[in-house]
Amino acid sequence: MASEILYKATETVQKVMPGEHDVKFAQMATSTKDSQDTKARITTDWGTKQINTDDWLAVATEDKVGPSLLEDGFAREKIHRFDHERIPERVVHARGAAAFGKFTLFESAEDVTSAGVLTDTKRETPVALRFSTVLGSRGSADSVRDVRGFAVKFYTEEGNWDIVGNNIPVFFIQDAMKFPDVIHAGKPEPDNEVPQAQTAHNNFWDFQYLHPEATHMFMWTQSDRAIPRSYRMMQGFGVNTYTLLNAKGERNFVKFIFTPELGVHSFVWDEALKLAGQDPDFHRKDLEEAISAGAFPKWKFGIQVIPEAQEQDFEFDILDATKLWPEELIPIRYIGQLELNRMPDEYFTQVEQLAFCTSHIVPGIGLSDDPLLQGRNFSYQDTQVSRLGINFEELPVNKPICPVMNNNRDGAMRHTITKGKANYWPNRFEAHPPATAQEGGYVDYPEKVAGIKTRLKSKKFREHFNQAQLFYNSLSPPEKAHIVAALGFELDHCDDPVVYKRMADRLCEIDLDLAQHVAELVGADVPSEAKRPNHGKKAKGLSQLELMPAEPTIATRRVAIIIAEGYDAIAYNGVKAALTASGAVPFTIGPKRSTIFAAGESKSSGKGVVPDHHLEGMRSTMFDSIFVPGGVDAIATLRKNGRALHWVREAFGHLKAIGATGEAVAFVRDACQLPGVSFSSSGEVVDSYGVVTASQVHPESFKEAVKMAKGAKDFV
Numbered sequence: 001m002a003s004e005i006l007y008k009a010t011e012t013v014q015k016v017m018p019g020e021h022d023v024k025f026a027q028m029a030t031s032t033k034d035s036q037d038t039k040a041r042i043t044t045d046w047g048t049k050q051i052n053t054d055d056w057l058a059v060a061t062e063d064k065v066g067p068s069l070l071e072d073g074f075a076r077e078k079i080h081r082f083d084h085e086r087i088p089e090r091v092v093h094a095r096g097a098a099a100f101g102k103f104t105l106f107e108s109a110e111d112v113t114s115a116g117v118l119t120d121t122k123r124e125t126p127v128a129l130r131f132s133t134v135l136g137s138r139g140s141a142d143s144v145r146d147v148r149g150f151a152v153k154f155y156t157e158e159g160n161w162d163i164v165g166n167n168i169p170v171f172f173i174q175d176a177m178k179f180p181d182v183i184h185a186g187k188p189e190p191d192n193e194v195p196q197a198q199t200a201h202n203n204f205w206d207f208q209y210l211h212p213e214a215t216h217m218f219m220w221t222q223s224d225r226a227i228p229r230s231y232r233m234m235q236g237f238g239v240n241t242y243t244l245l246n247a248k249g250e251r252n253f254v255k256f257i258f259t260p261e262l263g264v265h266s267f268v269w270d271e272a273l274k275l276a277g278q279d280p281d282f283h284r285k286d287l288e289e290a291i292s293a294g295a296f297p298k299w300k301f302g303i304q305v306i307p308e309a310q311e312q313d314f315e316f317d318i319l320d321a322t323k324l325w326p327e328e329l330i331p332i333r334y335i336g337q338l339e340l341n342r343m344p345d346e347y348f349t350q351v352e353q354l355a356f357c358t359s360h361i362v363p364g365i366g367l368s369d370d371p372l373l374q375g376r377n378f379s380y381q382d383t384q385v386s387r388l389g390i391n392f393e394e395l396p397v398n399k400p401i402c403p404v405m406n407n408n409r410d411g412a413m414r415h416t417i418t419k420g421k422a423n424y425w426p427n428r429f430e431a432h433p434p435a436t437a438q439e440g441g442y443v444d445y446p447e448k449v450a451g452i453k454t455r456l457k458s459k460k461f462r463e464h465f466n467q468a469q470l471f472y473n474s475l476s477p478p479e480k481a482h483i484v485a486a487l488g489f490e491l492d493h494c495d496d497p498v499v500y501k502r503m504a505d506r507l508c509e510i511d512l513d514l515a516q517h518v519a520e521l522v523g524a525d526v527p528s529e530a531k532r533p534n535h536g537k538k539a540k541g542l543s544q545l546e547l548m549p550a551e552p553t554i555a556t557r558r559v560a561i562i563i564a565e566g567y568d569a570i571a572y573n574g575v576k577a578a579l580t581a582s583g584a585v586p587f588t589i590g591p592k593r594s595t596i597f598a599a600g601e602s603k604s605s606g607k608g609v610v611p612d613h614h615l616e617g618m619r620s621t622m623f624d625s626i627f628v629p630g631g632v633d634a635i636a637t638l639r640k641n642g643r644a645l646h647w648v649r650e651a652f653g654h655l656k657a658i659g660a661t662g663e664a665v666a667f668v669r670d671a672c673q674l675p676g677v678s679f680s681s682s683g684e685v686v687d688s689y690g691v692v693t694a695s696q697v698h699p700e701s702f703k704e705a706v707k708m709a710k711g712a713k714d715f716v
């Protein structure tokens, strides 16, 4: 049991989290102190209590300031520490957010692996999951069009296992040696450092054209997958092919997949663009909001397995990271669940210092000859040393929960104090010998390798367009239209005709209709024939519409209820209660954040509602849906408020569910410029645009519309 082999939880921990069994939490707690402790006193780093942290020791009188003294070690330490606060940001995936949680198995995969984390159904393995964007710097916006990182650290009883994945199942390049090129091309251009966190520029698209192998991946980045509504609503993929080894010593190739319980949902592009300025921390806040509210994000964990003997049975090379494994050929076997349930206490020590390495594997899990993975195994370890130093594994967030013992010693910032004389093996004490396989030692698979030393890939690596077509064909018409619009946007930002003309040409390798639409939009020559016929094949699970949960839910959806003085309290209270009961998060928005009274309520009644926000403080983009209760005076006020009209109109434009009752019906219809409508005998109208209006309150129909809101977006 992990709890026996490691750190015992301190008493403080047990007080903080009664009943908490997460061994990683307990371990980190031994390095944790509380900045809100009122009994603590400010000290220097060497422990001396200080009586003044505001005034530098100086030669001064009541009448005259004098020179500051260099001898003031307190002041020097404070400034000195501050000067050195920053460490290099990650060279890619610099912007991110993380949370902790647990991984559990509901089915053992012992037929294919001996790894405890994938076979012991009684275990709860602590995990840390860091989400990120790739190209932007640490201070860039969350909602930009980009791949999202999905990096999971499993603190297993046999050591740390890292799946350093993305929310897109394939990658731009086949060989790690191309990584600096693809990243240089995507990052801000070297002469002027423009643009920030964008692929909409000449260099990126120049590279895409000159690298046909990037075609499949760029189609994914132009799809809605690259503008997720929430970190909680996207898939995670290990991307590279790994291997699993079972107790019999048999080897299987494997891909790892995480599918969110809430379904896969995205912004519309205009929303993503606006949010980048209106709320650059939208995803980070969304994660914290859900976890703090107890709505723990969950993913099903799946494996796709190919026995070693079948390695060559596919038309693509299963070690080529620009290819996915279609579910029809290799079904996903869902065997576990990952849940996030705790936010970090401190960003720097638990997120910025979190360090992943693809080479972190545990017995029963192995690498493969995937040339991208092989290079990654070098790169991650290397980058952690330059970011965090050679002893990065000792940092509290990175430390394994099982014992660590070896002869790696010293180096900057070494923390562990290792007693005794044995710092080498073999030693006369026979101290800390290598483990046997029976003791849980990692056994390398005796893979037979033969070949010639050369810079070459197998033939199958040279085919680049089949799966780009497969992906495009598998999407619904609106998803395809979003790709056309996205490519139209990106190539419009390329001002070098060579770049956008060539790219229009490249699209003829995928689909003629797509190429023609984009070419026309961006001013390239409109092609009249395809360069390659579209094979017309489709695969399951690529359209995000297929990833809607079986039971759509409104849990954790943010709904803005817009009121003004004289609002209809019955409609307001009814809808708010219904939303809360279903796990949605209602926010009251008024023209001001001071008490607002309902129709018939007097100021002396002591009632009224204090809105959570006012109309100028927030924007419709920050909510999934809006509801406007009636009230003669309230609606008269809102009609005169340009921002209120803009809220409704913008939410409509972003295809969100909008609910309205009583006087608000006409207000919403006017704002959205919808044709007049007559009510059915039940007094309820649900029109095809996701606008639910009724003469009386019908929370159920509104809730249905909210459930489908993001789905509705996908259909329009």
Ligand code: HDE
Binding pocket: 090, 091, 092, 093, 096, 130, 131, 132, 148, 149, 150, 151, 164, 165, 166, 171, 175, 176, 177, 179, 237, 238, 239, 240, 321, 354, 355, 356, 372, 373, 375, 376, 379, 380, 381, 383, 384
């Ligand atoms: Fe990474 N990548 N990568 N990458 N990557 C990094 O490691 C690299 C690739 C991914 O939240 C770096 O710690 C190479 C594929 C994520 O801390 C660096 C290649 C996939 C994260 C690095 C790739 C990823 C990184 C920068 C080409 C999806 C963030 C900071 C072979 C499967 C991890 C760091 C976090 C981070 C190198 C390609 C995902 C430099 C050489 C493919 C999620 O080591």
